[in-house]
Amino acid sequence: MRNSENKDILQLYILFILSVGVIYKLPTMVGAMFQILLLIAFWRSKRDYFWLAFVLIITSEPGFLFAAIDAVHSFSFLPDSPFGNLYFYLVFLLLAFFKYYQTKMRPSFFLKANLILIFSYLSIQLMAFGVYKMTAFIRMVLPWLLLFIMPRMLKKEEDMAKFFKLVFSFTFFVIITQIYKLQTGVEFATLLGGVASEVAKARGGIEEVGAALRPLYGIFIPFFAIWGSIYYLTLKKNYFSRQYLNLILGLSIFSIFITATRSWSIAALFMAIFYIIISSRHPLRTLSQVAIAAVFIFAMVRIVPFLEKQVELSLARYETLEYFAKGDITAGGTTKRFDVRVKRPMAGFAANPIFGWGVGQEYQRYRDGHIGYHNLLMSSGLIGFTFWMLLWLNFIRKMMETYLKFQKKHHYKNVPLVLIAFAGSIFIIHTTAQWFGYLMGFNTALAIALLFTMGHRMYCMNKMALRVQQASKQTKIRLQTP
Numbered sequence: 381m382r383n384s385e386n387k388d389i390l391q392l393y394i395l396f397i398l399s400v401g402v403i404y405k406l407p408t409m410v411g412a413m414f415q416i417l418l419l420i421a422f423w424r425s426k427r428d429y430f431w432l433a434f435v436l437i438i439t440s441e442p443g444f445l446f447a448a449i450d451a452v453h454s455f456s457f458l459p460d461s462p463f464g465n466l467y468f469y470l471v472f473l474l475l476a477f478f479k480y481y482q483t484k485m486r487p488s489f490f491l492k493a494n495l496i497l498i499f500s501y502l503s504i505q506l507m508a509f510g511v512y513k514m515t516a517f518i519r520m521v522l523p524w525l526l527l528f529i530m531p532r533m534l535k536k537e538e539d540m541a542k543f544f545k546l547v548f549s550f551t552f553f554v555i556i557t558q559i560y561k562l563q564t565g566v567e568f569a570t571l572l573g574g575v576a577s578e579v580a581k582a583r584g585g586i587e588e589v590g591a592a593l594r595p596l597y598g599i600f601i602p603f604f605a606i607w608g609s610i611y612y613l614t615l616k617k618n619y620f621s622r623q624y625l626n627l628i629l630g631l632s633i634f635s636i637f638i639t640a641t642r643s644w645s646i647a648a649l650f651m652a653i654f655y656i657i658i659s660s661r662h663p664l665r666t667l668s669q670v671a672i673a674a675v676f677i678f679a680m681v682r683i684v685p686f687l688e689k690q691v692e693l694s695l696a697r698y699e700t701l702e703y704f705a706k707g708d709i710t711a712g713g714t715t716k717r718f719d720v721r722v723k724r725p726m727a728g729f730a731a732n733p734i735f736g737w738g739v740g741q742e743y744q745r746y747r748d749g750h751i752g753y754h755n756l757l758m759s760s761g762l763i764g765f766t767f768w769m770l771l772w773l774n775f776i777r778k779m780m781e782t783y784l785k786f787q788k789k790h791h792y793k794n795v796p797l798v799l800i801a802f803a804g805s806i807f808i809i810h811t812t813a814q815w816f817g818y819l820m821g822f823n824t825a826l827a828i829a830l831l832f833t834m835g836h837r838m839y840c841m842n843k844m845a846l847r848v849q850q851a852s853k854q855t856k857i858r859l860q861t862p
Contacts, residue, residue: 388430388542389549395434400445403453404572412457415468419475428476428533432826433546435469439822442550442598443557443568450575464515469822473525480532490778490839491832494771495527501764502818505738512744521818523825530829531836540834541619544608548628550598551605555635558595562638562690567597593690596639600823602632604830606648607802610655611834613666614798616791626669634677638687640694643812647805654801658794721748728758736761739818752810756817768816772807776800779835782842796838802831 402414422431438455441447446455451465458466489495511517534540557568567574609629612620629652636648656666681687728737728746736759737743746758757765779796786793806815806827815824 388427388546392430392434392437392546392549396437399438399455400572403446403455404569404574408452408459415455415457415471418468419471422472423475423479427542429539429543430546431472432530432533433543435472436547436604436823436826437550437601439469440598440600442554442601443560444574444597445569445572447567447569447574447597450569453569453572453574464519467519470519470522473522473529473822476529476533477525480529483532485531487840487843489527489531489832490836491771491774494767494774498764498767498771501760501767502738505736505740505760505764508735509738509740509742511739512741517739517819520820523820523822526822526825526829527832530826530833534830534833537617537619537837541612544604544612545620547601547604547608548624550601551628551632551635554598554601555631557598558635558638559687561595562593562687565593593693594639594641596641599636599639599641599644600827602635603644603648603805604827605629605632606636606651607830610651610798610801611795614655614794616793630677638690638694640690640697642697643809647808650808651801651805654804655798658797658801722751722754724748725751725754725758729754729761732761734761734763736764749814750812752812752814752817755814759817772803775803775832775835778839782838785842792838792841795834799831799835799838802834806831 399414403411406414422428425431438446444450446453448454448465448467451459454465454467455469456465456467457471534543560568560571564570569575605628609625609632613622613625613629633648633652636644639645656663678691681691725746725748728742731737731742731746736757737746738759743759748755756768760768779800783793783796786796809815816828820828
């Protein structure tokens with residue numbers, strides 16, 4: 381890496397550590413002033429990739445740091461105000477929008493028509509059903525601004541590479557916080573006075589409990605690192621060494637694996653296998669490299685007893701997926717999503733199957749964000765659900781068109797296929813947690829905006845190549861005409 385990029389990583393860690401110190405050890409008013417200074421620095425900065433990575437990291441809550449449910453230590457200006465929690469990312473989104481609202485895109489966004497259709501339908505639903513809570517609605521609609529902001533922030537491939545380089549560097553920190561959770565049974569943030577996660581039921585480390593612990597916090601960071609490592613392993617340009625990318629890919633998959641979260645792990649493995657089979661330039665060589673990395677990681681695990689036990693318990697949890705294959709939707713009684721929790725959103729869907737309930741009071745009554753597709757059906761109805769599926773089908777269609785039209789030696793030849801695999805990872809996780817819909821969290825919205833930004837760039841490259849070919853043919857015709 382070049383010195384400037386190493387400097388970015390150092391500055392990001394310094395800023396993160398400084399943020400932890402301010403939020404956890406100084407008065408709330410000082411924290412608010414600190415965040416205002418950060419926003420000023422962002423407004424004046426030309427390194428937008430840096431600030432985007434920073435906001436991704438703090439909203440990912442690695443080690444339960446800056447956790448939203450720990451209001452006193454959340455990264456926000458006004459925790460516990462009468463109007464809700466004014467999170468830093470909300471003001472950041474608005475500021476970024478005003479920073480770029482006059483910047484035009486040429487050509488226009490490649491999925492613009494689909495998005496207009498979806499949000500036009502939402503507007504009709506808002507008029508019909510209203511909003512269940514205005515502050516929550518604003519907080520969870522604003523992240524959609526990332527669809528406007530992202531293509532302007534990451535204008536060049538170099539900006540994208542610098543963004544992922546920063547994300548890669550925090551994969552190591554996430555693993556450290558996970559190891560702390562496995563050893564102690566509580567979150568890393570408790571070292572600084574943060575509260576323990578409500579999900580944590582153990583009062584000891586992994587060696588004192590009989591079920592896999594769930595070191596979930598920060599999981600978005602290795603998830604994005606998987607995207608970035610596969611993307612640059614596929615790209616025929618050397619922004620990173622292949623050894624480094626393989627290391628990040630292996631560690632990120634391992635980081636997600638030890639969370640014992642089935643849908644995320646399936647998504648991670650799906651992307652890795654897709655890359656090896658479809659997009660790798662040398663599938664057998666890549667498979668051997670991955671196998672060597674896996675053997676090395678699991679050999680290290682065998683040396684550390686508490687990691688070995690977590691792996692064993694995690695594997696036992698993953699083995700319950702066999703019940704799905706046999707038709708048991710409860711996965712051997714380990715999940716209630718598809719036999720118990722599904723009843724509420726589907727009752728709402730049955731009450732208004734055509735139009736759905738939007739985000740009104742009935743939506744609040746029937747919603748369950750742990751049942752992604754069912755919740756989407758309930759809120760958008762068959763009409764809105766069709767619009768959402770058309771969005772994804774159009775994305776996949778345009779990526780396939782781009783792949784087929786790229787020449788074999790094109791640097792980005794297999795990247796459109798990889799982007800389809802990334803979309804597949806979203807579909808997998810969406811079965812157990814709603815990733816796309818009218819209301820979005822910052823990180824899920826960032827994932828979709830990043831995917832669509834990458835897709836838009838591929839689509840524009842294809843269109844540009846076609847125009848060049850057409851211009852070349854016309855020039856030849858003119859030269860041949862007497």
